[in-house]
Amino acid sequence: MAERLIVVGGDAAGMAAASQARRRRDPADLEIVAFERGHFTSYSACGIPYWISGVLPERDQLIARDPATFREKFDIDVRLRHEVTAIDLDRREVLVRDLAGGAEVRAGFDTLVYATGATPVRPGWASGGVAGVFGVQTLDDGMALLNWLEREPRPRRAVVVGGGYIGVEMAEALLQRGLSVDLLEQADQPMSTVDPDMAELVSDAMRKIGIGIRTGLTVTGLQERDGRIATVVTTEGPVPADVVVLGLGVRPNTALAEAAGLPLGPTGGVRTDRRMRVPGVPGVWAAGDCVETLHRVSGMPVHIPLGTHANKQGRVAGINIGGGYATFPGVIGTAVTKVCDLEVGRTGLRERDATEAGFEFITVMAESTSRAGYYPGARPMTVKLIAERPDGRLLGAQIVGWSEAAKRIDALAVALWNDMTVDEMTSLDLGYAPPFAPVWDPVLIAARKAVDTLTRSRR
Amino acid sequence: MAERLIVVGGDAAGMAAASQARRRRDPADLEIVAFERGHFTSYSACGIPYWISGVLPERDQLIARDPATFREKFDIDVRLRHEVTAIDLDRREVLVRDLAGGAEVRAGFDTLVYATGATPVRPGWASGGVAGVFGVQTLDDGMALLNWLEREPRPRRAVVVGGGYIGVEMAEALLQRGLSVDLLEQADQPMSTVDPDMAELVSDAMRKIGIGIRTGLTVTGLQERDGRIATVVTTEGPVPADVVVLGLGVRPNTALAEAAGLPLGPTGGVRTDRRMRVPGVPGVWAAGDCVETLHRVSGMPVHIPLGTHANKQGRVAGINIGGGYATFPGVIGTAVTKVCDLEVGRTGLRERDATEAGFEFITVMAESTSRAGYYPGARPMTVKLIAERPDGRLLGAQIVGWSEAAKRIDALAVALWNDMTVDEMTSLDLGYAPPFAPVWDPVLIAARKAVDTLTRSRR
Numbered sequence: 054m055a056e057r058l059i060v061v062g063g064d065a066a067g068m069a070a071a072s073q074a075r076r077r078r079d080p081a082d083l084e085i086v087a088f089e090r091g092h093f094t095s096y097s098a099c100g101i102p103y104w105i106s107g108v109l110p111e112r113d114q115l116i117a118r119d120p121a122t123f124r125e126k127f128d129i130d131v132r133l134r135h136e137v138t139a140i141d142l143d144r145r146e147v148l149v150r151d152l153a154g155g156a157e158v159r160a161g162f163d164t165l166v167y168a169t170g171a172t173p174v175r176p177g178w179a180s181g182g183v184a185g186v187f188g189v190q191t192l193d194d195g196m197a198l199l200n201w202l203e204r205e206p207r208p209r210r211a212v213v214v215g216g217g218y219i220g221v222e223m224a225e226a227l228l229q230r231g232l233s234v235d236l237l238e239q240a241d242q243p244m245s246t247v248d249p250d251m252a253e254l255v256s257d258a259m260r261k262i263g264i265g266i267r268t269g270l271t272v273t274g275l276q277e278r279d280g281r282i283a284t285v286v287t288t289e290g291p292v293p294a295d296v297v298v299l300g301l302g303v304r305p306n307t308a309l310a311e312a313a314g315l316p317l318g319p320t321g322g323v324r325t326d327r328r329m330r331v332p333g334v335p336g337v338w339a340a341g342d343c344v345e346t347l348h349r350v351s352g353m354p355v356h357i358p359l360g361t362h363a364n365k366q367g368r369v370a371g372i373n374i375g376g377g378y379a380t381f382p383g384v385i386g387t388a389v390t391k392v393c394d395l396e397v398g399r400t401g402l403r404e405r406d407a408t409e410a411g412f413e414f415i416t417v418m419a420e421s422t423s424r425a426g427y428y429p430g431a432r433p434m435t436v437k438l439i440a441e442r443p444d445g446r447l448l449g450a451q452i453v454g455w456s457e458a459a460k461r462i463d464a465l466a467v468a469l470w471n472d473m474t475v476d477e478m479t480s481l482d483l484g485y486a487p488p489f490a491p492v493w494d495p496v497l498i499a500a501r502k503a504v505d506t507l508t509r510s511r512r
Numbered sequence: 513m514a515e516r517l518i519v520v521g522g523d524a525a526g527m528a529a530a531s532q533a534r535r536r537r538d539p540a541d542l543e544i545v546a547f548e549r550g551h552f553t554s555y556s557a558c559g560i561p562y563w564i565s566g567v568l569p570e571r572d573q574l575i576a577r578d579p580a581t582f583r584e585k586f587d588i589d590v591r592l593r594h595e596v597t598a599i600d601l602d603r604r605e606v607l608v609r610d611l612a613g614g615a616e617v618r619a620g621f622d623t624l625v626y627a628t629g630a631t632p633v634r635p636g637w638a639s640g641g642v643a644g645v646f647g648v649q650t651l652d653d654g655m656a657l658l659n660w661l662e663r664e665p666r667p668r669r670a671v672v673v674g675g676g677y678i679g680v681e682m683a684e685a686l687l688q689r690g691l692s693v694d695l696l697e698q699a700d701q702p703m704s705t706v707d708p709d710m711a712e713l714v715s716d717a718m719r720k721i722g723i724g725i726r727t728g729l730t731v732t733g734l735q736e737r738d739g740r741i742a743t744v745v746t747t748e749g750p751v752p753a754d755v756v757v758l759g760l761g762v763r764p765n766t767a768l769a770e771a772a773g774l775p776l777g778p779t780g781g782v783r784t785d786r787r788m789r790v791p792g793v794p795g796v797w798a799a800g801d802c803v804e805t806l807h808r809v810s811g812m813p814v815h816i817p818l819g820t821h822a823n824k825q826g827r828v829a830g831i832n833i834g835g836g837y838a839t840f841p842g843v844i845g846t847a848v849t850k851v852c853d854l855e856v857g858r859t860g861l862r863e864r865d866a867t868e869a870g871f872e873f874i875t876v877m878a879e880s881t882s883r884a885g886y887y888p889g890a891r892p893m894t895v896k897l898i899a900e901r902p903d904g905r906l907l908g909a910q911i912v913g914w915s916e917a918a919k920r921i922d923a924l925a926v927a928l929w930n931d932m933t934v935d936e937m938t939s940l941d942l943g944y945a946p947p948f949a950p951v952w953d954p955v956l957i958a959a960r961k962a963v964d965t966l967t968r969s970r971r
Contacts, residue, residue, distance in 0.1 A: 065951070100884060100946045114886035218945075360951045361944040377967075382939050389943035398943055425559060427573035457919070460949070463942045467926035470940060480841050481929060483922045484848035484857055485820040486677075487559045490919070492524070492819045508836075 055084045058374060059147055059162035061137045061309065063089030064096070065360050066341025066367035067168030068118065071129045073371025080128045083375075086160065087129060088149055090136035093192050094120055099360050101195045102219065105202075106226035112192060140165065140313035142334065164336045164374055167310055167323060168367065171303035171342035171358045178274045178286075179214075179299055185282035186275065186297040189223055201296055202230060208295030209233060212285045214272055216243025218390050220300030221255070224264045225392050227298070235265040235292055237285065242268055246388060247399050247451045250418065251437055254453040258395040267292070303358055305343045320345040320356040327380040329370035338374065340366035347383030350401050350448055350469065351410040357384055387466045389459035398462030401449030401469045404439060413442040415506045419499035423457040425487035432456045436499035438465075438475060445474040445507045452495075464496050475503035514543045517833060518606055518621035520596045520768065522548030523555065524819050525800025525826035526627030527577065530588045532830025539587045542834075545619065546588060547608055549595035552651050553579055558819050560654045561678065564661075565685035571651060599624065599772035601793065623795045623833055626769055626782060627826065630762035630801035630817045637733045637745075638673075638758055644741035645734065645756040648682055660755055661689060667754030668692060671744045673731055675702025677849050679759030680714070683723045684851050686757070694724040694751055696744065701727055705847060706910045707862050709877065710896055713912040717854040726751070762817050764802045779804040779815040786839040788829035797833065799825035806842030809860050809907055809928065810869040816843055846925045848918035857921030860908030860928045863898060872901040874965045878958035882916040884946035891915045895958035897924075897934060904933040904966050911954075923955050934962035 058074060060067040071085050087094070095117040103109045120131040132149075138157070139148040146161045173188045185208070187198040202208055211227040213220050216238035224236045236243055236259070242252040243259070243266060256266055270289040275297070277283055285292045305322040307315075315331050318324045322345030324332055329344075331337045342358035344366065362384055372379040387400040407414050416439050424431040434454030441448050450465040452458050468478055478500035485492055493501070517533060519526040530544050546553070554576040562568045579590040591608075597616070598607040605620040632647045644667065646657040661667060670686040672679050675697035683695045695702055695718070701711040702718070702725060715725055729748040734756070736742055744751045764781040766774075774790050777783045781804030783791055788803075790796045801817035803825065821843055831838040846859040866873050875898050883890040893913030900907055909924040911917050927937055937959035944951055952960070 097884060097886070097946065097951065099944070099951075100886060103887065103946055108888060109886055359944065361942070361953075364951050365939060380939075382936075385941045387941040387943050389945050389948050391945070391947055396948075400941070400943075425556060427556070427559060427568055428562065429567055457916075459945075460916070460943055461919070461922070463920070463923035463953075463955075464926050466941055466943070467923050467930070467932075471926070471930035471932070473926075473930070477841075480824060480839075482844045482846040482859070482925055483820070484846050484859075484919055484925070485558075485818065486848045486850070486918075487556065487562055488850055489848050489855075492556065492558075492823050494820075494922075496922075 055080065055082055056163040057084045057086065057161060058164045058166065059160060060085065060087035060166045060168060061140070061147065062168035062170055062341070063087040063094040063131050063133070064168065064170055064341070064363070066363040067166055068095045068123065069364050069367025070166045070168065070338065070340055070371035070374065071123070072127055073368050074374040075127045075129060077372070077375025077377055085129045087123070087131045088135040088137050088147070089131065089133050090152060091191060091193065092133055094118060094123065094131055094133070096192055097360065098190060101189050101192070102222035102226040104195055105189070105198060105223065106229040112196065115192065137309060140309055142313055142337070165338065166370055166374070167315065167331070167337065167339040167343060168341045169306040169309060169343045172306045173299065173303050174301040175299070176272070176301070178272060181275065183275045183277055183282050184280055185295065186299065188299050189219060190303065198298065210293055210295045211235070211298065212237060212292055212294040213298045213300055214285070215300035215302065216240070217246065217300055217302060218388065221259070221392055222390060223298045223300055224259065228262065228264055232296070235267060237270060237272060237287065237292065238266070238268045239271050240268065244397065247397065248403050248437065251435065251451045251453050254435060255392060255395065255397055259392055262393050303342065305345070305356055307343060310339070310343070315339070318345040318354045320354050322356045327382065328373045329366055329381055338370040340370045346381070349383040349385050351406060353410065355384070355386070357386060359388070385466060385469050387462060389462060391459065394455055396454055396456065396459035398452040398459040399450070400462050400466040401447065402439060403449060407439055407448050412448055414439050414448055415442055415503065415510055417499060417502040417506050419495065419502045421495040421498045422491055423454060423495070424489060425491050428487045430456070434458045434495045436495050438499045438503045440475045440503045440507060443507065443511050445476050445503065447473055447475055447478065461496055475500045475507065479504055514539065514541055515622040516543045516545065516620060517623045517625065518619060519544065519546035519625045519627060520599070520606065521627035521629055521800070522546040522553040522590055522592070523627070523629055523800070524822040526625055527554045527582065528823050528826025529625045529627065529797065529799055529830035529833065530582070531586055532827050533833040534586045534588060536831070536834025536836055544588045546590045547594040547596050547606070548590065548592050549611060550650055550652065551592055553577060553582065553590055553592070555651055556819065557649060560648050560651070561681035561685040563654055564648070564657060564682065565688040571655065574651065596768060599768055601772055601796070624797065625829055625833070626774065626790070626796065626798040626802060627800045628765040628768060628802045631765045632758065632762050633760040634758070635731070635760070637731060640734065642734045642736055642741050643739055644754065645758065647758050648678060649762065657757065669752055669754045670694070670757065671696060671751055671753040672757045672759055673744070674759035674761065675699070676705065676759055676761055677847065680718070680851055681849060682757045682759055683718065687721065687723055691755070694726060696729060696731060696746060696751065697725070697727045698730050699727065703856065706856065706858050707896065710894065710910045710912050713894060714851060714854060714856055718851055721852050762801065764804070764815055766802060769802070774798070777804040777813045779813050781815045786841065787832045788825055788840055797829040799829045805840070808842040808844050810865060812869065814843065814845070816845060818847065844925060844928050846921060848921060850918065853914055855913055855915065855918035857911040857918040858909070859921050859925040860906065861898060862908060866898055866907050871907055873898050873907055874901055874962065874969055876958060876961040876965050878954065878961045880954040880957045881950055882913060882954070883948060884950050887946045889915070893917045893954050895954050897958045897962045899934045899962045899966060901966065902970050904935050904962065906932055906934060906937065920955055934959045934966065938963055
């Protein structure tokens with residue numbers, strides 16, 4: 054009889070695990086059942102802002118693979134609208150509720166992949182169910198928001214609460230739809246994934262395109278009028294709103310894991326080993342936005358929910374379940390985004406992370422251009438590097454620029470991954486031709502500046 | 513009394529060395545004199561095709577720094593139109609001819625930087641001085657070509673001989689100026705810096721925009737009519753031409769070095785150590801297109817004339833001459849270019865280099881897109897990887913794609929630089945957001961495919 058693999062959560066991590074396991078073990082050897090409580094499998098949540106903005110006309114463009122594909126091409130039994138409500142490790146079975154029919158059944162497993170993703174953070178004031186207040190974590194969220202935006206009376210004033218990636222991207226999306234937009238941020242600046250000096254460049258650009266940025270305030274409540282959102286109440290006064298989008302971050306979705314006794318780490322995510330096994334719980338694996346992972350620079354556990362990690366972790370779990378060998382060696386916090394034409398990239402530690410992790414370091418900010426200065430379309434770019442003292446090991450890097458900027462972070466990310474020093478980096482053989490870079494690439498200019506600063510700091 | 517540094521050749525390498533030495537030693541300690549036989553210092557030869565095409569309206573946009581700047585800001589005495597005709601190592605002096613006045617003088621040195629650049633390859637048929645035949649190595653070359661293109665009767669039919677970077681870029685430039693263009697190439701395909709399977713993608717694109725590509729033929733002569741070029745004679749018949757551009761590559765300019773007894777390596781370039789000292793010749797340094805350097809993957813000496821290396825090598829020489837410490841650890845052959853919207857990037861070894869160097873390897877070609885497949889502007893991209901068997905160390909990478917493709921080679925270049933295996937590369941934390949990459953970046957997709965191929969090859 055075939056063994057059975059049950060996957061709890063049918064999005065990126067879960068379905069990557071299922072697919073990889075299937076590639077290595079055929080249905081006679083391994084039955085695979087995936088339970089997903091939502092309406093969709095394997096979709097790109099990161100694409101939601103671009104669907105809302107109208108850049109992507111169709112919701113279904115965001116769906117990478119539907120259940121029929123998994124069933125027909127991979128012999129993976131995906132059950133949508135089926136919520137796992139309990140995991141019984143002793144009996145090795147899950148309790149599953151059919152959200153459409155209501156029936157609850159038990160299903161036994163030999164192997165389990167826990168891939169429940171993340172849950173949006175919802176402060177008290179956000180949980181009252183006020184009409185016109187939306188998260189943007191799922192396709193269902195996106196559809197509800199779009200319906201609201203297209204319904205009469207049409208919302209004109211949008212408030213985005215939270216200035217992380219999703220908040221910034223949603224602010225731009227709503228602006229592109231013709232709404233006026235205020236972005237509210239508790240800290241001194243939005244885009245706190247980069248240092249304040251770099252975030253300021255982003256704030257300036259956002260203000261210039263017409264996004265109102267209000268920082269240093271806390272939302273304390275919502276006020277309705279005629280059964281719809283009317284005002285966001287903050288510590289700095291009321292902000293009128295016809296629609297509110299919440300971008301307050303997410304936390305690992307671990308309710309089931311906790312109840313079942315799976316080990317959680319200090320970030321609140323499920324713990325795993327390098328092969329994505331849950332330590333001490335044989336046959337149980339976890340992957341994606343519900344787990345915590347190692348930050349390779351700080352050496353600390355972190356929770357960084359991102360589709361690219363979820364896919365990699367799911368793949369690693371699936372290869373191992375399939376009898377192969379693969380490991381997930383952790384992350385370095387690389388991320389890219391854009392606000393209109395302004396591109397932002399970051400990797401590794403910010404100044405405050407580096408301080409917290411106990412490093413001594415220098416920082417430099419280097420101005421240069423995306424292409425040879427004389428080549429048409431050359432745009433300014435700022436590269437910031439953080440390097441350990443005294444030896445100059447790269448600890449973090451951030452880029453803000455007007456074009457061809459964000460993905461330059463990849464070269465820095467690979468340098469960081471390999472523990473390169475800024476001195477070693479000055480020799481890197483990067484691509485050069487006038488349409489693509491100055492003869493000293495912005496990355497190399499920054500490395501040279503860091504070497505100079507380190508040299509002075511050693512005297 | 514101050515020591516004297518003489519720089520032979522006032523372009524990228526020489527002036528980078530001079531500037532870096534000056535930063536560390538003031539004029540009272542080190543006098544710096546640079547002799548340049550041409551009319552310009554520190555210009556971007558790589559930018560010439562874009563000036564010819566009209567993308568850059570002004571020649572002087574290509575000049576990074578003029579002699580006045582060097583004199584006033586750096587106290588470096590640059591003498592244009594001064595050709596060093598001999599180097600006397602015993603007397604430690606150079607013989608210099610003033611090309612304008614004709615006088616020849618001797619100048620003593622304590623330290624010498626040999627930075628004479630490269631000389632274009634000129635087969636016998638190209639050395640007859642036929643009107644309408646041009647190289648494009650110097651600004652003077654470029655001006656002569658531009659004058660010819662703008663003179664009556666206006667040339668309509670251009671022939672570019674040689675399908676390397678400069679040939680391909682010049683073919684596009686002449687096409688953009690409205691000429692019909694034939695590119696003649698001795699090998700089976702132009703763009704032999706990438707493997708034939710990747711070069712074919714480039715040829716196809718060039719043909720589509722209207723460049724005639726004729727391969728597998730050798731030019732044997734030129735025919736004039738009315739004192740101007742009329743026909744390029746080849747082993748496959750005559751090709752009519754009103755203007756001929758030579759892109760036949762360059763070799764290290766070592767005539768002076770040879771005469772002086774500086775050691776040359778197997779590639780014909782001047783030998784240097786890691787600090788850019790000429791071994792066995794105290795006080796003499798060399799940098800730029802006239803030297804050979806270490807290829808870090810093959811372990812062999814190579815001659816790769818490129819502004820980015822020249823600048824780095826000059827900087828290293830200058831830091832050391834200035835009393836600092838820096839090394840140039842070699843190259844890995846990274847290069848990028850574009851033909852209209854088609855971008856090409858390469859790093860490391862091609863298949864034939866890898867075979868020659870004695871490696872066993874697998875290759876993969878992976879198709880993907882520049883952005884998330886659903887995101888507007890996503891364009892196809894092909895990434896080829898060459899990885900050592902059985903362990904999977906990356907040996908080389910090539911990218912061809914329609915946008916946002918070429919500079920992705922940098923992440924691969926840094927991985928190669930650090931001896932990463934394709935298996936390690938699958939875990940790399942590269943930037944992901946829908947406007948910038950699919951959730952698996954093209955680089956990672958290629959790495960995964962290489963891992964699969966290696967796994968199969970090990971069975």
